[in-house]
Amino acid sequence: MPKHVRSRKGAPGIVEVAARAGVSPATVSRFFNTPDMVKLPTRTRIERAANDLGYIRDRMAGSMHNRFSGTIGIIVPTIDNAIFSELIESFASRLLVHDRTMLIAAHGYELEREVAIVRSLLERRIDGIALIGFDHDPIALNMLAQRNVPVVSIWNFSETSDLPCIGANNFKAGQMAVEHLLELGHTKISFIFADTKGNDRARARLDGAIGKAKEGGIQVSADAIHTCSYDVGEAKRLVVNILKSEPKTAIVCGNDIISHGAMFACQALHLKVPDAVSIIGIGDFQGSAHMEPGLTTIRLPAKKIGALAADTLVEMNETGRPNPEFRREVELNFIRRGSTAAPCDE
Amino acid sequence: MPKHVRSRKGAPGIVEVAARAGVSPATVSRFFNTPDMVKLPTRTRIERAANDLGYIRDRMAGSMHNRFSGTIGIIVPTIDNAIFSELIESFASRLLVHDRTMLIAAHGYELEREVAIVRSLLERRIDGIALIGFDHDPIALNMLAQRNVPVVSIWNFSETSDLPCIGANNFKAGQMAVEHLLELGHTKISFIFADTKGNDRARARLDGAIGKAKEGGIQVSADAIHTCSYDVGEAKRLVVNILKSEPKTAIVCGNDIISHGAMFACQALHLKVPDAVSIIGIGDFQGSAHMEPGLTTIRLPAKKIGALAADTLVEMNETGRPNPEFRREVELNFIRRGSTAAPCDE
C-alpha cells in the first residue's frame, strides 16, 4: 500500500472518469485533447462521467508531455499604476481567448529584480513572455533564449531591436508633443520626464521632445529638463516649484501621470490652463479625457498592444518560430483637448 | 529510441545535474527541497553543477508529488482600474516573499464568468484563491470546496460570512461618509453608487449611507440615489445632469472613481468645491490626495488587505486548515481634505 503524503485530496482523476465511462484512460485523454479522434457515443459517455464526478483536468500533469504549459508571462515595471493597467487587462483577456493563462510579475523599475523573476517564471514553465521595452538584464534574456522561450518586447518600437517588438515609436511621441506646442507658438517650455535610466521608453520620448524643440529653434537649457517618478503627488510638487521660479508657458510631460500632477499644480497656483500654461502629456490614461480642461495628449494604443502581444506569443508557440525577426509598429494618436492653447502675450 | 515530439528543448534536468555532480538525482532533488539533509561538500558540488548547466527547476513536475503547486489565484472584477491595482500589487509582491506565484483573472463584473475562471485556475492547480467580496457563484464555490482549496473573501468584512474574510466594514464606510456630511450640516445630498447587483461592497456602502442619512433625519427620496459604473467619464456626465436639475449641496460617491468624475463635473459647471458642492468618496485612490481641492474620502487599506490575504492563504496551506472560521477586519480611515465644507447659506 503506497504511503504517500496524501493523494490528490480525493479529487477524481482521468482514471476514475475512464472507469465510470467504461473506457480506457487514454480515450479520456483524447476526449479532452483531440475530441475528433473519439467516436460520438464514446464522447457522450465520457462527458457524462466527467460531469458526474466533477472532474477537473490537471494541466500540470499534461504539460509534462505537452511541451507547452498553457501559461504565458508578462513582466511590467508596476501593476499599481494607470500606465500599464489597460495593457495588462487586454493582454490577460486576449490570452483567455486563446485558452492560456497569464503569469504576471512587477519589478518596480528595478531591472536587477528581473533575473529572479524570469527564473521564477521559467520554473513555472511559461510558454512565452512579454517584457516592457528594450532595457533588460542580459542574464535574464539569456535564460530565456537558452530555453527557446518566445520573448516579445512591448510598448516601444524600434526597427533595429534585438528582440521582436510590438509598440509605438516613443521617440516620435516626444516629437509630436513638442511639435504641437511649437505650432501653437510656445518657446518657453519645461520638460518633465520619468527617469531614463533603464527606461528606453522615457529616454526615447525625451530625446524626441528635445530634438524637436531644438529643430524648432528653441534652446533647451539643462535646467528646463526635470526628472519625475510615476507619481501624481511628486509631479504636482515639482511643477509647483517650477512654475514659481521659471516663467514657462508650456509643459511637456513624459506621461499622463505627470500631466495630471501638472494640471493640479496649476489649479493649486490659480494658473489657468491653457491660458497661462499649456500642458501636454503622453499616454492618454484613464481620466485624462475627463479632467477640466481635458488633457491634450499623445495616445498610445495600450489595448491593441496587449492584444497583439498575446496573439503573437501564442502564434510563436503554435508555429514553433521562437524569436523571429518580428516587429510591429502601432500608431500614435494626437488627441487635442483643452489643456493646450497658444501662449498669451505678456 | 523514444520518439517524443521533442524532449524539453534540450534544457538540462535533474538527471544531468546529478551526473555532473556525481550524485543521484534524489540527492539533487533534496538539495533544492531540503538542503539540510545534504552534506555541505555534496551541496557545493551540486550547486556548481546546477550553475554550470544553467539548470532551472521544473516546479510543475515537482508539484505532482508535492500536493502544492506554489501558485495562488486571485479573481478581481477588473484589473484596468485604480480600485484594485493597489491590492493586486501588494498581493503579488507579498506572495513573492512567500515564494509563491500569482495567477490573476478578471471577470469584468460578470459573475457568471467566475465559474469558467475558477475552473481554469483549478486546472492549473492553485493552492488557494482570493475572491473579492461575498457575492459568488455557488458552483464556483463548490468546486473550490470539493478540492479543499483555501478561499478567502477580501475587501468586505462581515462577522457572519460563509467564507473566511479579510476586509473593511463597507457598511460603516457608507455611514462614515454621510455622517461627515451631516455634521457639516448638509441636508440636500445625492447618492451615487456602483450597481449593487452582484456587488456586496457597493450594496453595503449604499445601505450604510442611506441608513445614516435617515437616522440623521434626512428624507432620502428614490431619485436622490443614482447608479454609476466605475468610469470617470460616466460619473462626470451623470453629476453634470444631477447638478443641473436638482439643487444639492453634497454628493456621496460610492467610490473615488465616481468622486473624480464628480469633481470634474463641478469644475465643468464652474461650481466651486466645496463652497457650492461638497464631495466625498470612498477608497482613497491614487490621485485623490492631489486633486484640487483634495478629495475627502474614507480610506480602505488596500495594501494591507492584499498583504494579509497573501499571508493568510499561505498559512492555510502550511497549517493545512483549509477554510477555517477566519475573519479579519481592517480599519477604515476618514481622510478630511478640501472637497467638503459646511453648505453655504442660500
Next chain:
DNA sequence: CTGAAAGCGCTTACAG
C-alpha cells in the same frame, strides 16, 4: 547522509 525504485496524473506512439 545517500541511492534505487516506485509513483505523481496525464499523454502518446504503437498496435490493433
Next chain:
DNA sequence: CTGAAAGCGCTTACAG
C-alpha cells in the same frame, strides 16, 4: 476509433 504500456521530470518512502 480504442487500449496497453512507456514515459514526462521530479519526489519520497525505504533501505542502507
